[in-house]
Amino acid sequence: MAENETLECITEHERILQEIESTDTACVGPTLRSIYDDQPNAHKRFMEKLDARIRNHDREIEKMCNFHHQGFVDAITELLKVRADAEKLMGQVTDTNRRLQESGREVTCQTEEVIRCRIQQRNMATTVEKLQLCIPVLEMYSKLKEQLESKRYYAALKTMEQLEKVFIPRVSQYRFCRIMAENLPRLREEIKEISMSDLKDFLESIRKHSDKVGETAMRQAQLHRTFNSAVAKQASTGHYTKPVYTLNGQTHTHNGLMMDEDTGDEDEGDEEILTAQDLVDFSPVYRCLHIYTVLGDRETFENYYRKQRKKQARLVLQPQANMHETVEGYRRYFNQIVGFFVVEDHILHATQGLVTRAFTDEVWNMALSKIIAVLRTHSSYCDDPDLVLELKNLIVIFADTLQGYGFPVNRLFDLLFEVRDQYNETLLKKWALVFREIFELDNYSPIPVETEEEYILVVSRFPFHDAEIEKQDFPKKLPMSQSVPQIYTQVKELIYASLKFSESLHRSSTEIDDMLRKSTNLLLTRTLSSCLQNLIKKPHIGLTELVQIIINTTHLEQACKYLEEFITNITNVSPETVHTTRLYGLSTFKDARHAAEGEIYTKLNQKIDEFIQLADYEWGMAESDGRASGYLMDLINFLRSTFQVFTHLPGKVAQTACMSACKHLSTSLMQMLLDTELKQISMGAIQQFNLDVIQCELFASSEPVPGFQGDTLQLAFIDLRQLLDLFMVWDWSTYLADYGQPTSKYLRVNPATALALLEKMKDTSKKNNIFSQFRKNDRDKQKLIETVVKQLRSLVNGMSS
Numbered sequence: 001m002a003e004n005e006t007l008e009c010i011t012e013h014e015r016i017l018q019e020i021e022s023t024d025t026a027c028v029g030p031t032l033r034s035i036y037d038d039q040p041n042a043h044k045r046f047m048e049k050l051d052a053r054i055r056n057h058d059r060e061i062e063k064m065c066n067f068h069h070q071g072f073v074d075a076i077t078e079l080l081k082v083r084a085d086a087e088k089l090m091g092q093v094t095d096t097n098r099r100l101q102e103s104g105r106e107v108t109c110q111t112e113e114v115i116r117c118r119i120q121q122r123n124m125a126t127t128v129e130k131l132q133l134c135i136p137v138l139e140m141y142s143k144l145k146e147q148l149e150s151k152r153y154y155a156a157l158k159t160m161e162q163l164e165k166v167f168i169p170r171v172s173q174y175r176f177c178r179i180m181a182e183n184l185p186r187l188r189e190e191i192k193e194i195s196m197s198d199l200k201d202f203l204e205s206i207r208k209h210s211d212k213v214g215e216t217a218m219r220q221a222q223l224h225r226t227f228n229s230a231v232a233k234q235a236s237t238g239h240y241t242k243p244v245y246t247l248n249g250q251t252h253t254h255n256g257l258m259m260d261e262d263t264g265d266e267d268e269g270d271e272e273i274l275t276a277q278d279l280v281d282f283s284p285v286y287r288c289l290h291i292y293t294v295l296g297d298r299e300t301f302e303n304y305y306r307k308q309r310k311k312q313a314r315l316v317l318q319p320q321a322n323m324h325e326t327v328e329g330y331r332r333y334f335n336q337i338v339g340f341f342v343v344e345d346h347i348l349h350a351t352q353g354l355v356t357r358a359f360t361d362e363v364w365n366m367a368l369s370k371i372i373a374v375l376r377t378h379s380s381y382c383d384d385p386d387l388v389l390e391l392k393n394l395i396v397i398f399a400d401t402l403q404g405y406g407f408p409v410n411r412l413f414d415l416l417f418e419v420r421d422q423y424n425e426t427l428l429k430k431w432a433l434v435f436r437e438i439f440e441l442d443n444y445s446p447i448p449v450e451t452e453e454e455y456i457l458v459v460s461r462f463p464f465h466d467a468e469i470e471k472q473d474f475p476k477k478l479p480m481s482q483s484v485p486q487i488y489t490q491v492k493e494l495i496y497a498s499l500k501f502s503e504s505l506h507r508s509s510t511e512i513d514d515m516l517r518k519s520t521n522l523l524l525t526r527t528l529s530s531c532l533q534n535l536i537k538k539p540h541i542g543l544t545e546l547v548q549i550i551i552n553t554t555h556l557e558q559a560c561k562y563l564e565e566f567i568t569n570i571t572n573v574s575p576e577t578v579h580t581t582r583l584y585g586l587s588t589f590k591d592a593r594h595a596a597e598g599e600i601y602t603k604l605n606q607k608i609d610e611f612i613q614l615a616d617y618e619w620g621m622a623e624s625d626g627r628a629s630g631y632l633m634d635l636i637n638f639l640r641s642t643f644q645v646f647t648h649l650p651g652k653v654a655q656t657a658c659m660s661a662c663k664h665l666s667t668s669l670m671q672m673l674l675d676t677e678l679k680q681i682s683m684g685a686i687q688q689f690n691l692d693v694i695q696c697e698l699f700a701s702s703e704p705v706p707g708f709q710g711d712t713l714q715l716a717f718i719d720l721r722q723l724l725d726l727f728m729v730w731d732w733s734t735y736l737a738d739y740g741q742p743t744s745k746y747l748r749v750n751p752a753t754a755l756a757l758l759e760k761m762k763d764t765s766k767k768n769n770i771f772s773q774f775r776k777n778d779r780d781k782q783k784l785i786e787t788v789v790k791q792l793r794s795l796v797n798g799m800s801s
Contacts, residue, residue, distance in 0.1 A: 009045060013045065014049075130174075133170050133171050134171050134174065134176075137167040137180070141180055147159060148191075154287060157191065157291060160184050161294075164184060168181050191291060192295065195292070196304075198287065198288060199285060202285050202288075203309075206312075206339075209279050209339065210316065210335070210339030210343065211335045213339035214334065214335035214336055214338030214342065215331075217338050217339070217342050218335060218397050218401050221397055221401040222397050280343065282346070282350065285347065288301060289301060289354055301354075302353070302354055302355075309363070310366075313366070313367055316367075317374070319374050320333075327387055327394070330378075334395075337367065337371065341367075341402060341407065344363070345360070345406070368411055372412070375395070379419055382426065384426065385427045385497065389423065389497075392416060392420070392423065392501055396416070399413060423501050427494055427497055427498070427519070428523060435487065435527065436531055441483075442482055442483035443482065444544065444545040445481055446548075447477065447480065447482055449475060449476055451474055458478060462488045463559055464478060464480070480551055481551075484555050488559055488563075491520065491524070492566060494520065495520055495567060499512070499570060502515050509572055509573050510573055512571055513567065513568075513571035513573035516571065525587070532549070532588075533592065537599070541599075543603055549593075549596045550593050550596045550649055551649070553592045553593045556589050557590065560586055560589075600657055601656070601657055604660065608664055608668060611632075611635035612669075614631040615629065615632075615672065617672075618685065619682065620684075620685065621684040621685050622684045623684045623687065624684055624685075625691075626691075628691045628692050628695040629692050635665070639661060639704060640704055643705050647705070652707065654705045655707045655708060657705075658704055658705040659713060659716065662716035663716045666717045666719065669692070670720055670723075679760060680760055681757065681761055682761070683727075686724065686761075690724045690728060693721065696720075722748045722749050723754065723757070725745075727758075735754070736788070736791055739795065751799065755789065755792040755796055759789065761785070
């Protein structure tokens, strides 16, 4: 085993030596470390092995040096020989080079000069060539500057395009070209800004000139509409022709009627017809449009233009706060709107796509809604019918003008119907003042006519026909008062005023007829009826005036058929037409007459009450005066004179008033007897009261108003008469025995009424006959009264149960 270990150790040392010989010295460390990590004596044995190996290599080196030493010596000898030849050759080359340099020095100088001249010539040719390429660029750039200075921006953009696409690419390597190329976008932006500034100036200009443009367009539309109306009348066709007008020197028309530019009224035939181009310079918008198109930014320009125009439209549509005060305010408002849309129509036709029909329609629809709202609001403030009529005429011209430019205006004509209602309202307010003034100035007396001329004058103003009055000699009186012909005339005036509004509305005769009749009906049923009702209710209107009002309304009612004929003659529409509206004047005047009749009854009763309040009965008197009371005789005299005036009233008004007065008088007298504040009544007072009632019965039997049959009027006092007879005769046995029988003598006497009056007389007997109780007759009478009272109370209780 020791031998084996020795053999392995030798083999390992051999391997380590081979690694040391074949490995880089930097990597020997790990190999040497393995020697020390081995067996304890391995290091010593390795050092021995290493020394042996070193000695072996030294012997090999020595053998090799001995083998090559002779050859080295021979080589050194040969090299020494060659050195002498090399030095000799070096001398010869140096001498030859010196002679060559001396002989070629002059040639070299001339050759350098030639080379320098050739280089200069080549540089000059190159320079000329490059300059020929640069000169057109510089010329184009100079041209660009001139175009910018002369504000020929569209041409400048074309020049820039040529510079960028043709000229600058040829010489793009030069610095000045790069500077030019860098400047072109900035110049484009400057052109855009300048053109946009021009556009803003243009927008400001058209905003200022819109009023004049619109005024011109509306004046032309009005002139052509007048001409068309004249042509239509001459042709007797009744066909409405839409207005014609000029735009950019061209004539536009509708319904086939052509007009030249110089067509117009005789007074304005020589006036030059202006167009939108005559009043507004459109070149800035054209130029700006071309510039933005060339720059490829047309959409931005279109959007900006449309946005700004919409803003201007909203400004134009804003009315002045006091626009409704004068017609000039409305005219300026319409002129600005028309001017705006005339300009837009021109832009629409003069440019391709800057504005479209859809855009103008959108703006118009927005404007139309705003216009209608503004007119609806401001017209409601207007209380002058003349101003409303002027507004209507302006709306018609406004609508005709814009309709000629292709804008739909049906909603404006629909608005006119609302304005017509407003116009009618203002007319009604105006006529209400007229009617009130007529009623205030009326004397409510029949119209005196002194001569035939005066009679003809009245009849010409009011359709009055009465054969009996016509047969009378002058002077004579017409039954109605002076307010009747005045009111009839004013109704005709309102019809004329309503007709003015119906003109130029492009409506048929039937529709106009319907408008006139409705306006007249409103006047009669609202205004005149209200004025009559207010007049009747006025405190200063007495019975005489009320009688005259009834007569007046009767004649006005009879004149309604003539008003219908008047409207028919204006519109040529037969009253038999199916849809013809009838006048409601009959019901108006009937209602007024009924109100006057009711007021007559009321005032008559009030007058009776005033006389009744003058009554001063001595209810405890022992005997009557033997004659009727003074207040009652005055009342009867008043009624007689009043009913004489009533003979002029139509129908049964006088009879109804007389019956109403007698009933009210009877009721008032009965209430006087039964007044709860009246506690005692003597028989003498009953006798005095009976005398007054007899006078009332005599008045009723005297037929103060003709037409009553028999004793109809006396029946108004039948209740009083039976009650007084019962107490005057003291016929209680008959009353109690026949009570409830249809043939009873005291059928109209109510037990409660008799009881109340008897209670008053019983209290009087107790008070005045304190010492009469010792007389047998008085005692018997008192017992009888108490017995009757008990029986009456039983009857009253039986009725209540």
